[in-house]
Amino acid sequence: MSIDAQISDMASLWPNLRLVAREGACAAWRGPLRPLMQTFDIEIVYRAPAVIERSDARVLQPKVTVLSPPLRRRPGDREGALPHVYYGPDGEVMLCMLDPDAGEWSPGDSPAQTTVPWIIDWLAAYEGWRATGKWTGSGRHVEPERGNV
Numbered sequence: 001m002s003i004d005a006q007i008s009d010m011a012s013l014w015p016n017l018r019l020v021a022r023e024g025a026c027a028a029w030r031g032p033l034r035p036l037m038q039t040f041d042i043e044i045v046y047r048a049p050a051v052i053e054r055s056d057a058r059v060l061q062p063k064v065t066v067l068s069p070p071l072r073r074r075p076g077d078r079e080g081a082l083p084h085v086y087y088g089p090d091g092e093v094m095l096c097m098l099d100p101d102a103g104e105w106s107p108g109d110s111p112a113q114t115t116v117p118w119i120i121d122w123l124a125a126y127e128g129w130r131a132t133g134k135w136t137g138s139g140r141h142v143e144p145e146r147g148n149v
Contacts, residue, residue: 001108003027003048010112017044017116025049030067033116035124041067042119049107061105062115063088064095071126074133083135084122095122 001009003025010017010029017031025048032039046062071082071093084096097118098104105114125137 001048001110003046006046006048006111009110010116013112014116017042021045033120033123035120036127038069038123038127040069040123043067044111044115044119046111046115061098062111064097064115064119065092066095066123072130074130077133083129084125084137095119097122 003022007019007022007027010027011019014029014031016033017029019027020030020043021028026046028043028045030041030043032041034040043065044062045064071085073082082093086094086096088094097115122137125135129135
């Protein structure tokens with residue numbers, strides 16, 4: 001799918017997520033999502049791969065961050081960390097929504113049809129985890145290869 005098709009698909013399915021940047025094959029969207037009780041402002045950054053590029057979901061999956069409210073640890077949680085997140089080189093927290101080895105996503109998939117529903121599921125699991133300490137989200141957390149985030 002071309003980046004133009006991705007942008008059109010997002011506008012059609014999720015009009016509340018507005019395109020905030022577009023450069024070449026890259027696009028970024030921001031906007032509110034409300035999975036359960038709380039509204040979260042999120043950002044999705046996606047780069048459509050070149051035809052000759054290796055299709056590695058670890059590298060090419062959309063990068064998703066929660067802009068507000070800040071994600072918080074559970075008071076007294078023995079894990080001491082947020083579940084199912086990646087930390088970028090600048091300390092940014094990105095959501096881990098899929099198992100890149102399971103073939104759940106490929107660079108040809110539409111972020112509007114895959115990533116946004118997964119964000120909503122992740123945020124619902126996060127809200128539940130904050131309340132109960134149990135992560136109910138699906139998937140398997142896989143650490144990215146060094147240098148790929």
